[in-house]
Amino acid sequence: MNYILFDEPAIRTALLPFTFTRPVAGIRVGIWTITEKWEQWLQKPISHLTEAYLQTKFPATYTEPETLYINGAACPSRAFLATLDTLTPESAFVLPDQTVLAVRTAKKLDKAPTATDFAIADAGPDKPVMIRQMPDIFALNGDQIKADFAQITAGRKSAPITDPFTRVYGADNLFIEEGATIRAATINAESGPIYIGRNATISEGTIMIGPFALCHDATVNWGGKMRSNTTIGPFCKVGGEVGNSVFFGYxxxxxxxxxxxxxxxxxxxxxxxxxxxxxxxxxxxxxxxxxxxxxxxxxxxxxxxxxxxxxxxxxxxxxxxxxxxxxxxxxxxxxxxxxxxxxxxxxxxxxxxxxxxxxxxxxxxxxxxxxxxxxxxxxxxxxxxxxxxxxxxx
Structure with a gap:
């Protein structure tokens, strides 16, 4: 099966300006981008069906005779994957508002599928979390941090904190990747998980409250006040006060x-x-x-x-x-x-x-x-x- 995340036109427009330069699934919410979430859940390569001028960077890839096209605004979950497994060939899952969730077909589509293109299958009771509007990115970020945290940390052990001047509350909710540096910080994961990516840096005097994600190679500068439901994407550098916000990266x-x-x-x-x-x-x-x-x-x-x-x-x-x-x-x-x-x-x-x-x-x-x-x-x-x-x- 090929797995391709498609841009539904109305959702893509609603998510501009972020989708000027990436497919919908390139949006980061939680710890991962939506594309990265699907890659982790499926353990399969993911490609995109997006605007023509973006396809050079984000091409649709076909290596198998059949394709599962999935709405790029949909975040994966165990229940949604189980629903997708029931989709029969040449049919689609469609929401009551006519938004297409997924299509299974042997055809190579050159644009996003519509509700009239395929036979409509019963999608069942489990509907995915979807990023439909710009504010959804920060509004759903805390829950997506929790979901991604569970996936990333399952069966794994956190690296230890070696700095004697760092204070941690809710240590069971904290996961640190190898190579991260933490100095004289206060980390409170009692209200939600905190994920610290590889080679990330938390500088002296930082206060951090979960749910929170500091992705790989990102830095919180001295005295940073990092409030809950916040994601700092890869290679970002932040300071001051940040709350309920998402930095994509760099x-x-x-x-x-x-x-x-x-x-x-x-x-x-x-x-x-x-x-x-x-x-x-x-x-x-x-x-x-x-x-x-x-x-x-x-x-x-x-x-x-x-x-x-x-x-x-x-x-x-x-x-x-x-x-x-x-x-x-x-x-x-x-x-x-x-x-x-x-x-x-x-x-x-x-x-x-x-x-x-x-x-x-x-x-x-x-x-x-x-x-x-x-x-x-x-x-x-x-x-x-x-x-x-x-x-x-x-």
Missing amino acids: SNKAHDGFLGNSVIGEWCNLGANVNNSNLKNDYGPVKLHSYATGQLEDTGRLFCGLMMGDYTKAGISTMFNTGTVVGVNVNVYGAGFQPKHIPSFSWGGAAEGFSPYRLDKALHVARESVGRRNIPLNDTEEAILRTVFLMYNA
């Missing part, structure tokens, strides 16, 4: 400042004293920019902070209001609260105004960003960024 918030109920893509940088609001003064529901409608839409949530796409930089003391969406490859800075939506490839700030980010300059900064980690910005990555640029500057 992004920095190295200095003081508050980040709450937020999602930060890859290769982002938040300067010193960058802060966001995650709660309105009138305690009303937060509205968030929708790429589907081009308007602010009610999330129905009391808490919602900053959604920031890949390769975006924020200068020192930048302030983001409740429910702000910033696109891909933006350079934002200056006084005052920034607009609730800043389109991709923009340069400027609320006080100075915004202008289009020159493509050559934006790509130069992107190359410098990844080059600092000794990773080249290859032609495939550059082509993706060029396509996103043309979406706004055609």
